[in-house]
Amino acid sequence: MANASAVVESPVAPVLPDANSAGRLHRRVIIGLALVLIVAPFVVYPVFLMKILCFALFACAFNLLLGYGGLLSFGHAAYFGMASYICAYTAKVWGWPPEVAILAGTLVAALLGLVFGALAIRRQGIYFAMITLALAQMVFFFSVQAKFTGGEDGIQAVPRGRLLGVLNLGDDRALYYFVAVVFMAGLLLIYRVIHSPFGQVLKAIRDNEPRAISLGFRANQYKLLVFVLSTTLAGLAGATKAIVFQLASLTDVNWTMSGEVVLMTLVGGLGTVFGPILGAIVIVSMENYLASLGAWVTVIQGIVFVVCVLLFREGIVGLFSRWLKQPL
Amino acid sequence: MLHGGTAASARPLTISGEGMADDIILSAKGLGRDFKGFTAVGEVDLNVRRGSIHALIGPNGAGKTTCFNLLTKFLQPSRGQIVYNGRNITTMKPADVARLGLVRSFQISAVFGHLSVLENVRIALQRRRGDNFDFWRSEKVVRSLDPDAKALIDAVGLTPYLGTVAVELSYGRKRALEIATTLALEPEMLLLDEPMAGMGHEDVERTSALIRRVSANRTVLMVEHNLSVVASLSDTITVLARGNVLAEGTYESVSKDARVIDAYIGAGHA
Ligand SMILES: Nc1ncnc2c1ncn2[C@@H]1O[C@H](COP(=O)(O)OP(=O)(O)O)[C@@H](O)[C@H]1O
Ligand SMILES: [Mg+2]
Numbered sequence: 018m019a020n021a022s023a024v025v026e027s028p029v030a031p032v033l034p035d036a037n038s039a040g041r042l043h044r045r046v047i048i049g050l051a052l053v054l055i056v057a058p059f060v061v062y063p064v065f066l067m068k069i070l071c072f073a074l075f076a077c078a079f080n081l082l083l084g085y086g087g088l089l090s091f092g093h094a095a096y097f098g099m100a101s102y103i104c105a106y107t108a109k110v111w112g113w114p115p116e117v118a119i120l121a122g123t124l125v126a127a128l129l130g131l132v133f134g135a136l137a138i139r140r141q142g143i144y145f146a147m148i149t150l151a152l153a154q155m156v157f158f159f160s161v162q163a164k165f166t167g168g169e170d171g172i173q174a175v176p177r178g179r180l181l182g183v184l185n186l187g188d189d190r191a192l193y194y195f196v197a198v199v200f201m202a203g204l205l206l207i208y209r210v211i212h213s214p215f216g217q218v219l220k221a222i223r224d225n226e227p228r229a230i231s232l233g234f235r236a237n238q239y240k241l242l243v244f245v246l247s248t249t250l251a252g253l254a255g256a257t258k259a260i261v262f263q264l265a266s267l268t269d270v271n272w273t274m275s276g277e278v279v280l281m282t283l284v285g286g287l288g289t290v291f292g293p294i295l296g297a298i299v300i301v302s303m304e305n306y307l308a309s310l311g312a313w314v315t316v317i318q319g320i321v322f323v324v325c326v327l328l329f330r331e332g333i334v335g336l337f338s339r340w341l342k343q344p345l
Numbered sequence: 346m347l348h349g350g351t352a353a354s355a356r357p358l359t360i361s362g363e364g365m366a367d368d369i370i371l372s373a374k375g376l377g378r379d380f381k382g383f384t385a386v387g388e389v390d391l392n393v394r395r396g397s398i399h400a401l402i403g404p405n406g407a408g409k410t411t412c413f414n415l416l417t418k419f420l421q422p423s424r425g426q427i428v429y430n431g432r433n434i435t436t437m438k439p440a441d442v443a444r445l446g447l448v449r450s451f452q453i454s455a456v457f458g459h460l461s462v463l464e465n466v467r468i469a470l471q472r473r474r475g476d477n478f479d480f481w482r483s484e485k486v487v488r489s490l491d492p493d494a495k496a497l498i499d500a501v502g503l504t505p506y507l508g509t510v511a512v513e514l515s516y517g518r519k520r521a522l523e524i525a526t527t528l529a530l531e532p533e534m535l536l537l538d539e540p541m542a543g544m545g546h547e548d549v550e551r552t553s554a555l556i557r558r559v560s561a562n563r564t565v566l567m568v569e570h571n572l573s574v575v576a577s578l579s580d581t582i583t584v585l586a587r588g589n590v591l592a593e594g595t596y597e598s599v600s601k602d603a604r605v606i607d608a609y610i611g612a613g614h615a
Binding site: 209210212213214215216217218220221223224225227228229230231232233234235236238239242246 | 472
């Protein structure tokens, strides 16, 4: 595609919409999203919404790394799941308040990301993906063996507690608004990262790493930073999920969870701000409403994935973005 | 680990012309590189005078691009030493070499495809801020670089394409964008790998004029196949064949060298 357009150049140069008009559109979408989040629990079951929000944040964090950093991690379950365990354990066994337990889980995901990122970042492409997968498998086996994770049972009956000692999160609607705020904060942070001086350099490295290096940018440091940002936010999503479902289990550290987040991101639209949110809605809804079909859900997800890749590579939101001729 | 290196970018941008005829800015001694037993570059000695335009020519596969990769540390040398501005850079990292003012272009056009022309040049200007790890700041802070970026874009005739995504540009314009991006760093020394390959006649002329203009206060080492461009632009020519220096001198002396003629004709028949 690149070559074709380079040869046959249209007389009127295709022009990127200026940053201001794209910014205005994004602001509208974000405000619209916030309004939807406010009224949603009056229409849809709050626990289902919270599940979507946790996975949407997870997918957005993953997309920051792959869509904007060009780094395919195939082990993001490690950060999501480990944060979930830490949050569940500190809240249940040590009796930490929910906000502190979530922060603890998030922090552990950040540190894990720093160590694993430093190891993986030296390799490119498929080797990078394989190292992240291998490291995540180590986390999985650790979770199976370690005492504190509760093995096959996981950590159950995690208390939801009181937010800041005041708000009773045992109430689904109260918890929902807390989760919605966490999600929006995460989304806004990601949006800012993408549209920061750092984000500009990141996109340059994604597009052409040797060239970015030749301009004097130490590419590995940028890649490590975005890796840690991504694992931190994945951790925030996992820790929040532990409070929502009062449970941390092996499912969340399993490699299938790493695959699921790839699926959500690609179906929704890789490298778009809002795509992973839609991807999470589609995948989580399928799991929920098709649950009666058992193992067939996986097959259907596989078909959806193949159809997406074949028909619209840029994902659902990527398709919209092309129609609107605006980045979304 | 994520600390800045702004000190390295504080380097002199201009050089005074007088009495520097023999001042060597970049020198390589016995520089070589093997790939699994195959010697791409044997033992190259190269001395580039400050302020000169130095051309590196030779048949395809002679090792010119590999030399550039070695000099800018994109490849580790198997042997030899590189000294830039009196400093041994043999073991340095490529990004740090660039920060010393030794900046290269690539044989295959290297632009940031999904960024606009303006953003491409502005990325290079962002180096002025040192490291750009500030992910919490709005990109509005880099818009102050726009006027300078626009001036550079104007110098290469790309003003009508300011908002165009780089991947949409024609080949010649991509190369022009690359030059503008490289110049944004105000490098003390430029390494250009076939800057005019694939360009039409008009672009070649504009680019030669641009190279001549920018070489006024910097040093240029370039690989180029267009011999008339080499003849008109360069002060010194080094001819490379099979990874070794075959001849060196002015265009007149080199073009009469029997070994050089042999190498070119030999390669033509191979
Ligand atoms: N990464 C590499 N691995 C193996 N061989 C290489 C590599 N890079 C270059 N070569 C070989 O080194 C020789 C010199 O290549 P190059 O420097 O690109 O030549 P030039 O730029 O003069 O045309 C060629 O034979 C090429 O095949
Ligand atoms: Mg070459």
